[in-house]
Amino acid sequence: MANEKILVTQSSMPPYEEYIEAIKPLWESHWLTNMGTYHKELEEELKQYLGVPELSLMVNGHMALEMAIQAFDFPEDSEVITTPFTFVSTTHAIVRNRLKPVFCDVKMSDGTIDETKIEDLITEKTVAIVPVHVYGNVCNVEAIQEIADKYNLKVIYDAAHAFGVKYKGVGIGNYGDASVFSFHATKVFNTIEGGAVAFSDHKIYEKLYNLKNSGIRGEELVVAVGANAKMNEFAAIMGLCNLKYLNHAMEERKMKDAYYREKLRQIQGIQFFEDDLEIEKNHAYFPIIVSDDYSMTRDELYDRLKENNVFSRKYFYPLTSDQACFRNKYKKCELNNARWLSKHILVLPFYEKLEMENIDHIVGIMKD
Ligand SMILES: *Cc1c(COP(=O)(O)O)cnc(C)c1O
Numbered sequence: 001m002a003n004e005k006i007l008v009t010q011s012s013m014p015p016y017e018e019y020i021e022a023i024k025p026l027w028e029s030h031w032l033t034n035m036g037t038y039h040k041e042l043e044e045e046l047k048q049y050l051g052v053p054e055l056s057l058m059v060n061g062h063m064a065l066e067m068a069i070q071a072f073d074f075p076e077d078s079e080v081i082t083t084p085f086t087f088v089s090t091t092h093a094i095v096r097n098r099l100k101p102v103f104c105d106v107k108m109s110d111g112t113i114d115e116t117k118i119e120d121l122i123t124e125k126t127v128a129i130v131p132v133h134v135y136g137n138v139c140n141v142e143a144i145q146e147i148a149d150k151y152n153l154k155v156i157y158d159a160a161h162a163f164g165v166k167y168k169g170v171g172i173g174n175y176g177d178a179s180v181f182s183f184h185a186t187k188v189f190n191t192i193e194g195g196a197v198a199f200s201d202h203k204i205y206e207k208l209y210n211l212k213n214s215g216i217r218g219e220e221l222v223v224a225v226g227a228n229a230k231m232n233e234f235a236a237i238m239g240l241c242n243l244k245y246l247n248h249a250m251e252e253r254k255m256k257d258a259y260y261r262e263k264l265r266q267i268q269g270i271q272f273f274e275d276d277l278e279i280e281k282n283h284a285y286f287p288i289i290v291s292d293d294y295s296m297t298r299d300e301l302y303d304r305l306k307e308n309n310v311f312s313r314k315y316f317y318p319l320t321s322d323q324a325c326f327r328n329k330y331k332k333c334e335l336n337n338a339r340w341l342s343k344h345i346l347v348l349p350f351y352e353k354l355e356m357e358n359i360d361h362i363v364g365i366m367k368d
Contacts, residue, residue: 061182173198269294
């Protein structure tokens with residue numbers, strides 16, 4: 001046991017024979033990409049699963065986010081209020097659209113953007129809010145929508161962690177003007193690499209289609225300046241196969257999450273984000289807060305686990321606003337909560353097939 005490496009996550013995969021069987025038709029059709037049969041099928045199935053009116057598949061979550069922002073045609077150098085407590089892709093997507101991120105602090109209770117601090121950051125240049133449902137914790141979608149309505153701003157959610165999450169019984173992809181999901185290998189639902197934008201305005205579908213398909217609208221007709229961000233058929237088939245096992249995977253995760261929590265509750269100084277009973281979770285990650293009451297710092301715990309072949313991750317440290325490419329370049333409010341969290345957060349190994357003994361082993365190290 002002690003010699004076995006336990007990584008922070010393990011990609012979900014369908015049974016080998018099932019995937020092989022599912023990709024066989026591609027050897028007859030030779031249709032490997034360009035919005036083929038399986039691309040269409042997955043788009044339909046995901047609309048159903050997520051309970052959203054419109055969805056556009058993409059090659060990965062980053063391009064989905066970049067294009068979701070681009071689809072709204074914001075003027076260059078406009079400001080976008082966002083969170084620094086996220087994967088760097090969120091900030092990259094804003095900056096690569098020639099927009100300026102304005103960093104807002106987050107809440108200690110769940111790590112999502114602090115909606116009470118958004119209004120102070122709004123200027124005449126503000127065009128949008130890009131909040132993140134970090135670890136699948138749901139932002140205050142109602143308060144954010146109120147602010148957006150009051151100041152006529154768009155809301156584009158980075159929902160990369162929130163696949164399958166529901167808030168008040170409604171699929172998370174229904175909030176804001178668009179929500180972006182990632183189907184990267186490490187996410188709760190994967191297509192190897194992949195992503196999608198969910199939205200309700202059909203005009204956005206046309207925009208995204210042009211953006212992801214080189215603006216091509218006919219053999220001799222290009223109507224927009226696009227990129228190439230289409231999902232291929234092998235990826236779509238992986239998604240269709242994985243989707244069949246998703247409910248089972250979620251049940252496994254739920255059980256393991258409860259087991260982990262029960263064991264860790266006995267350890268002084270290990271804390272969790274607050275539970276919100278109105279959220280139907282996806283248990284995508286297992287973040288803990290290593291408070292000052294614990295016997296060592298977060299970094300010491302990270303090292304101790306690593307010495308024992310347990311590979312946790314400091315998600316999200318450093319804050320994206322502190323990364324070399326963004327540091328001191330953009331406006332921000334005091335980021336006290338985000339800074340504190342990024343120094344105390346640790347994401348422990350967590351995946352569908354994680355063994356109970358592995359959880360016992362990890363908790364054992366943390367107790368010593
Ligand atoms: C994974 C992730 C992305 C990007 O998704 P990819 O599919 O890896 O490109 C964006 N935002 C957040 C918060 C993520 O965790």
